[in-house]
Amino acid sequence: MRFKFSILALFLEVAVIVLYGIFVEYDRNSATALYPHFQDVHVMIFVGFGFLMTFLKKYGFSSVGFNMLIAAFGLQWGILMQGFWHMKGGKIHVSINSMINADFSTATALISFGALLGKTSPIQMLILTLLEITIFACNEHLVTEVLKATDIGASMTIHAFGAYFGLAAAFVLYRPGLTKKHENDESTYHSDMFAMIGTLFLWLFWPSFNSAIAGEQGTAIINTYFALAACTVTTFALSSLVDKRGKFSMVLIQNATLAGGVAVGTCADLAIHPFSAMFIGVLAGIVSVLGFQFLTPVMASKLRIQDTCGVHNLHGLPGILGGFAGIVVTAIKHETR
Amino acid sequence: MRFKFSILALFLEVAVIVLYGIFVEYDRNSATALYPHFQDVHVMIFVGFGFLMTFLKKYGFSSVGFNMLIAAFGLQWGILMQGFWHMKGGKIHVSINSMINADFSTATALISFGALLGKTSPIQMLILTLLEITIFACNEHLVTEVLKATDIGASMTIHAFGAYFGLAAAFVLYRPGLTKKHENDESTYHSDMFAMIGTLFLWLFWPSFNSAIAGEQGTAIINTYFALAACTVTTFALSSLVDKRGKFSMVLIQNATLAGGVAVGTCADLAIHPFSAMFIGVLAGIVSVLGFQFLTPVMASKLRIQDTCGVHNLHGLPGILGGFAGIVVTAIKHETR
């Protein structure tokens, strides 16, 4: 692997620089007003996703390190792939806005990585990142430009897309030896503490994720904030309920508390009232906890899909829930007109 | 505890959503200019308070986890309780400003939790949060609206209030078996490192805490910044002085370095000159170190008040010092007119 990975990575970096030399320019009209939003999203991508996956005691370095590699390559690639759909005069113009969108595109690859942690080599991850971000950019163009669908927080295009892409790859990379609870597939006291760093920075900055490119930023911030708070109380309640001794499960608290942010994404910038945002948060918490508790074990044993970090329950199911919420909200708006 | 906690938490969440459905609306005139300030305070509440308490080796999960539960429920409750005092047309209007105030209200419950860590169940903490935030909102209304007292950084209404509320609860929950230095009441190398994450994010964002809702934001930022810096140098000096071998004490560095931010809170937005802010910081460092070193052991053995994280020395005494500073500053201003 020594030379193969190095040669591939260097080749990709050189190719990217050449493409940037040909196609990429500064956006002269760019403002820095969105820079604080960008920084929040940036922290989510590198610290949030990176540390969230450290709960497995043997994969601490892999998760933080590979996360950094995937994201650093992915954002360069994402700017190209998304930029090709919006060229002006044959040039891609980069701005803070492009950088936020590039971070979004890497999120899909990082979510998929969560399903594959411990099963893939760096080479496989680089190639998967390349492919997934290319497909994501096409799909996003289709959804937002061609179909004109509303998907601000990107419940579907980022979260559900990244989760199911990752699950499909996990199915392909299935290894029977891993079906039984593998000894590497465990957390320790300190690995769980590191994971909480990831959880908290994701939780705290999710309102920025859902509002960064929204029209109604204030509304998107408030809705996401309430959805997350309600989802968190629900997760603690259910976590204690599904445990035989009534104890809290760290894996649920690390993951299911975030499902509210995913689910409210689609309609975050609509005036759905705070209580609806909270209701979506509660539903997301329920779906996510049930997914972790009952669906993931069944998927691993029956469907041969091993979802290392449970991205299906954090991004997949809540993403679909968000899609449904978007449909319902749009239907009600039409009705009440 | 399994069903009791789950039922209580779910009941409270449903009740809150119903109340939001009836009373809570978006504030249509809300701007997002304060959003970066809000995010800083938000990080303090969840990462700062959460990790600061992780220095006890056995309570890492409890501190970060319960902290998240208390804060997530507390902010929903705080918006209701504070909002009831400022309703317009029978509605509570939420904005970034309300979210900052809600975070402030949860801070009181989290400070009290610091005194109670290891002695309370999740059910007790939920009820305490409910009660304390309700009382806080009434007290805050009394102090700022009725008495028209200046208390921007809330040295008294948040810090001293939270500390003494917690100490009162600690007195009620006194357990003789815990008087002697309990073996759980110790730190380890790594638990101390996690706690430094909490300390640093509190220390760094304290200027945002004291300036978030201040009129003179710039002044509040600068004063808090200098008070903290001076307090930190003082704490290191005294920490080495009170140790027999001249070594630094991690618990002092984790806590007393923050006392300057508490103490300068009351007069942070007044033009007291940077050197006065630094002087308040030095005094706060002295008071806090002496409190940890001499007062806390006496309180545990004589008064039967076990203050697990020493919140009396970080929030209680510096909060009172801040109150005094406010009185002195106001008196001088009157004199010089």
Add this chain to the structure above:
Amino acid sequence: MRFKFSILALFLEVAVIVLYGIFVEYDRNSATALYPHFQDVHVMIFVGFGFLMTFLKKYGFSSVGFNMLIAAFGLQWGILMQGFWHMKGGKIHVSINSMINADFSTATALISFGALLGKTSPIQMLILTLLEITIFACNEHLVTEVLKATDIGASMTIHAFGAYFGLAAAFVLYRPGLTKKHENDESTYHSDMFAMIGTLFLWLFWPSFNSAIAGEQGTAIINTYFALAACTVTTFALSSLVDKRGKFSMVLIQNATLAGGVAVGTCADLAIHPFSAMFIGVLAGIVSVLGFQFLTPVMASKLRIQDTCGVHNLHGLPGILGGFAGIVVTAIKHETR
């Protein structure tokens, strides 16, 4: 050391407060627009530098703790030293801008500390901080005001200056017993995870560091962002290449990934095109990895300079590279006029 350190620290703090009483005033025209930038830089100084150095298992507390002491004293001293060069009416006027510059001045002392970790006492570090920041302020004045050289990200005046100052001190403090790989000079699994917290916050906020006081903020942000991303991919590629088994080295990933931010500093705010920024990032990654791998061991054994954290490879060499890049860019701009 018990009394000596305490007396020195308290004496310095009192002296600083007296000087502030005489010389320092609020800047009445100060705006808070740069506050988010300041906070990013502030996080880099205290969390970034503090945790980056925790990878040595025995020096976790020393690095985070001393880092906090040095920075808290250094910023107070830096405002005075830098302020003396810009007094108006015999007064130093502090603003958010001064606070950013003060953080920059402490960065030099913290970089030097990285070369000295494990070899110095707190007293030595306080004196070194005092001296280094004084010299830095004079040198900065010379470079930017007298020579009118462009050095926005301060590749040379901060990074190279801090590194070579620290290496000179390391040469003076050389101890033969430390030449052989000392058993304290090792990392553990968890110490490496803590160090990644430092790396990531430095990496994420480096665009703020390079743009905080730049004219063309947007350009400086974008160039730094691309330089870091390209440097990171390069570092991963080379890290695997120079390892016998093709494994990634944590020390390289923790440090060399940041070299791109240092090297692009000098010309970050110039319109050098994104691909040039990426090219500078790639060169910085190469220089830094080669430095860690081949130069540091030679310097320790032949030149008797023990660079504990390898600051020469993170700040020294990339800083010089940045200086060269600045010269080349300026020459090309003149040519094309």
